[in-house]
Structures are given as structure tokens and as C-alpha cells.
Amino acid sequence: MTRRDRAASPWIPRVAAGRLSRYLRYLEELEARGEATTSSKQLGDALGVTAAQVRKDLGYFGQFGFPGLGYKISQLIPDIRRILGMERTWSVALVGIGNLGNALGRYKGFHAHGFRLSALFDANPRIVGRSVEGLKVHGTDQLERVIRDKGIELAIIAVPAAAAQAVAEQLVRAGIRGIYNFAPVRLSLPPEVAYVSIDLAVELEQLAFLVSQRDRDGLEGQDSGA
Amino acid sequence: MTRRDRAASPWIPRVAAGRLSRYLRYLEELEARGEATTSSKQLGDALGVTAAQVRKDLGYFGQFGFPGLGYKISQLIPDIRRILGMERTWSVALVGIGNLGNALGRYKGFHAHGFRLSALFDANPRIVGRSVEGLKVHGTDQLERVIRDKGIELAIIAVPAAAAQAVAEQLVRAGIRGIYNFAPVRLSLPPEVAYVSIDLAVELEQLAFLVSQRDRDGLEGQDSGA
Numbered sequence: 156m157t158r159r160d161r162a163a164s165p166w167i168p169r170v171a172a173g174r175l176s177r178y179l180r181y182l183e184e185l186e187a188r189g190e191a192t193t194s195s196k197q198l199g200d201a202l203g204v205t206a207a208q209v210r211k212d213l214g215y216f217g218q219f220g221f222p223g224l225g226y227k228i229s230q231l232i233p234d235i236r237r238i239l240g241m242e243r244t245w246s247v248a249l250v251g252i253g254n255l256g257n258a259l260g261r262y263k264g265f266h267a268h269g270f271r272l273s274a275l276f277d278a279n280p281r282i283v284g285r286s287v288e289g290l291k292v293h294g295t296d297q298l299e300r301v302i303r304d305k306g307i308e309l310a311i312i313a314v315p316a317a318a319a320q321a322v323a324e325q326l327v328r329a330g331i332r333g334i335y336n337f338a339p340v341r342l343s344l345p346p347e348v349a350y351v352s353i354d355l356a357v358e359l360e361q362l363a364f365l366v367s368q369r370d371r372d373g374l375e376g377q378d379s380g381a
Numbered sequence: 382m383t384r385r386d387r388a389a390s391p392w393i394p395r396v397a398a399g400r401l402s403r404y405l406r407y408l409e410e411l412e413a414r415g416e417a418t419t420s421s422k423q424l425g426d427a428l429g430v431t432a433a434q435v436r437k438d439l440g441y442f443g444q445f446g447f448p449g450l451g452y453k454i455s456q457l458i459p460d461i462r463r464i465l466g467m468e469r470t471w472s473v474a475l476v477g478i479g480n481l482g483n484a485l486g487r488y489k490g491f492h493a494h495g496f497r498l499s500a501l502f503d504a505n506p507r508i509v510g511r512s513v514e515g516l517k518v519h520g521t522d523q524l525e526r527v528i529r530d531k532g533i534e535l536a537i538i539a540v541p542a543a544a545a546q547a548v549a550e551q552l553v554r555a556g557i558r559g560i561y562n563f564a565p566v567r568l569s570l571p572p573e574v575a576y577v578s579i580d581l582a583v584e585l586e587q588l589a590f591l592v593s594q595r596d597r598d599g600l601e602g603q604d605s606g607a
Contacts, residue, residue, distance in 0.1 A: 354403075
């Protein structure tokens with residue numbers, strides 16, 4: 156398979172895309188340590204999947220290891236970044252500057268991975284006008300105008316559950332193309348808007364489940380989340 | 382299948398357990414609205430899976446709908462809670478009271494779902510002694526003693542990446558049985574310790590991937606995360 160074929164960017168299942176993000180993190184770790192190559196086995200061991208699964212995941216976009224050599228890290232990293240849409244910087248709006256929103260506004264990991272928080276919004280007049288990491292908080296009445304003016308494509312929702320659907324609809328009207336929702340509620344969105352949600356309590360519940368299952372079945376073995 | 386058989390608590394795949402948490406949230410919504418029954422189709426539509434998948438997931442623990450009647454919500458909720466290990470309250474320690482840890486310490490969703498934050502820890506002497514929601518922050522030098530004294534089983538790690546592995550090892554020595562990790566780093570843990578992790582930037586990267594994929598392939602259709 157040639158480079159040209161790979162550029163065709165095939166459809167990749169969401170679950171495989173999740174693993175690609177995690178391969179990428181691990182490859183960046185390896186590169187920082189000065190490693191030049193890796194193998195399906197090493198990648199699989201690091202993420203808790205089989206070498207066959209790694210080969211299949213990387214095969215979606217035509218990355219094949221060489222017997223006895225493995226993968227070139229310097230080639231695999233930009234290939235995965237391109238497949239994930241991370242060869243560019245994304246502007247992100249954050250709505251809801253309460254405790255969680257404030258923490259997300261200061262979270263260093265977003266910037267480190269090619270995201271730029273470009274606008275903050277809150278409905279509370281006591282929060283509007285404050286600054287988080289040098290960025291001023293706008294009122295939600297400014298949301299559509301600011302997002303259009305800045306050409307922002309992604310938005311994080313960190314408002315209370317009761318307010319989330321209305322905020323989502325405002326974001327959709329503003330032309331937002333993807334929503335990352337922290338409010339513990341299902342949002343109803345048009346199909347053209349991409350959607351990722353995290354319910355922090357659901358993840359903790361999953362941990363309780365894993366501990367309970369160990370109790371009941373004497374089960375062992377690590378199970379990595381998210 | 383009798384009630385007794387169901388009490389045997391079969392092994393349930395992790396991905397199915399994730400859906401059980403989300404069925405539970407939706408069932409609680411339905412119950413709050415005064416509904417008495419639901420169907421595989423309704424549950425599936427709400428979560429974006431097929432009715433057959435719902436039947437399979439609930440079948441793991443012997444819950445079968447009745448033709449024309451569906452499932453009794455008042456029976457399904459406690460059954461799912463029991464399977465998830467949520468028929469009890471879990472005590473949780475939180476390590477790292479920076480921006481994110483502070484937000485997690487105030488997050489109402491944990492308490493609402495049967496978790497009790499019972500101890501807070503930080504390594505920074507300027508943070509030790511502060512209170513978050515009435516709970517005092519201990520120094521990490523007190524971690525093992527406090528966790529043992531209080532019989533805490535679950536812990537949330539919200540420290541910087543560079544400190545996370547050492548904190549995890551301290552938690553393991555203290556007898557913690559499950560770790561919920563927000564530090565963007567893979568932790569190496571003994572197999573008897575359950576593990577769930579969230580990398581907030583990885584999830585945002587997944588959103589960027591979904592938007593990019595729509596660009597490239599004209600793909601439509603919602604894809605819910607985590």
C-alpha cells in the first residue's frame with residue numbers, strides 16, 4: 156500500500172480511534188525517551204491489547220510494521236496525528252465557568268495536544284468579566300456572536316445538567332461542529348454535530364463495579380478505562 | 382431463570398458494564414418522570430444501541446422483558462445497582478487538590494450516586510489544612526494512616542503526571558482496591574487493584590477525530606463517548 160492510498164483516510168471505528176489516541180500518547184513517551192522503533196507487541200503490552208489488535212488498528216490506515224524492525228516511531232506519530240485530525244490546531248469554546256469549568260479552563264493537557272481555548276462563557280453575571288488564564292469570561296448572551304467571529308469549531312459544556320440542552324442548542328445555532336459534554340445528561344443534537352460525553356460519576360461507578368466483581372468472582376486482571 | 386440464579390452474579394464484560402451504568406441513569410430519569418415500564422427498544426434508542434444489544438446486556442444477569450409489557454423499572458433499577466456493586470456506599474479518597482482536584486472535591490454527582498468523599502490529600506503545604514466542602518486536606522505523608530483508619534477502598538488521583546505513579550504506589554500500600562486516575566499517564570499497578578482512567582485531552586482528541594472524519598467522508602450519525 157502506497158502513501159497515496161493511505162492519504163485516502165478510510166473510515167475508522169470509534170473504538171479503534173480511541174486506541175489510536177492512546178498509542179499516540181505512548182509513542183510520544185517513547186520518542187521523548189529517545190526510542191526510534193516499536194513493535195505491535197510493545198504497543199499492545201502498553202495498552203493492554205493484543206499485538207494482533209495493534210496490527211489491525213494500524214492497518215486501517217496502511218501502517219504495517221517490518222518483520223524484525225517493527226514501526227518507525229518518527230513515521231507513525233505524524234501518521235496517527237493526521238488520521239486523528241490533529242495535524243492542525245483546534246479552537247475550543249468552554250461554556251460554564253463553575254468549579255469544573257474553571258479547572259478545565261486551566262487544564263494544561265488541552266494546549267499540549269493542539270487545542271486552544273479561545274472563548275469562555277458563563278450565564279452568571281458574577282462570573283462574567285472574570286479572567287481564567289488571561290481569557291475573559293463572556294456572558295452566554297454573547298455566545299453566538301463570539302463563536303462566529305472567532306470561527307470556533309469545538310465546544311466544551313461544563314454547565315449544570317438542567318442548563319446543558321439549552322446551551323447545546325445555542326452552540327449548534329452558533330455553528331459549532333463538535334461538543335464535549337461534562338454535564339451528566341444526554342443531549343439531543345443534530346446528527347451533523349459530533350458528540351463526546353464524560354459522566355465523571357459513571358466512570359467511578361465502573362470502578363466500583365470492577366472492585367465488586369473481584370470480590371464476587373476472585374477475578375484478577377487489570378482493566379483500563381475510558 | 383430464578384432469582385437465586387441471578388444472585389450468582391455472572392461475569393459481565395467491561396463494555397457491557399459501561400452500558401449498564403448508562404441504562405441505570407436513563408431508568409432513574411424515567412422513574413423520576415413517573416414511568417413504570419420500559420422496553421429494550423426504548424432503552425436502546427436512548428443509548429444509541431440496538432434492542433438486541435439491550436436484551437443481551439440485561440440477559441447477563443437474567444433480566445428478561447415480558448412481551449407487550451417490557452421491563453418493570455422498579456425491579457430493573459435495584460437489579461442493575463446490585464450488579465454494578467452500587468447497593469452500598471463507597472468511601473473515596475481524593476489525592477491532589479489543585480484546580481481539577483478542587484473541582485472533583487466539590488462535584489455533586491459522586492455523592493448523588495452512592496459515593497462519599499472521605500479524605501483529601503495534597504503534597505503542597507500551602508494546600509494542606511484547607512477545607513473543601515467541609516473536609517480538611519491532609520498531607521500525603523498521612524495518606525496510608527488515614528486511608529487505613531477510615532477503611533477507604535477507592536481513590537481518585539488528580540495530581541500532576543510526574544507524581545501519579547508514586548501516589549498510586551502509596552495508595553496500593555495503604556490497601557486501596559480501586560484507582561480512578563485523571564493524571565495523563567499510564568499507571569503500573571498490581572493486578573488485584575482495579576483501574577479506571579480518564580485523559581481529558583484524549584477525549585477532546587476523539588471529538589476532533591469525529592469532526593475530521595465528517596469532513597473527509599461526509600459521514601453523518603452521532604457517536605456518544607466514554
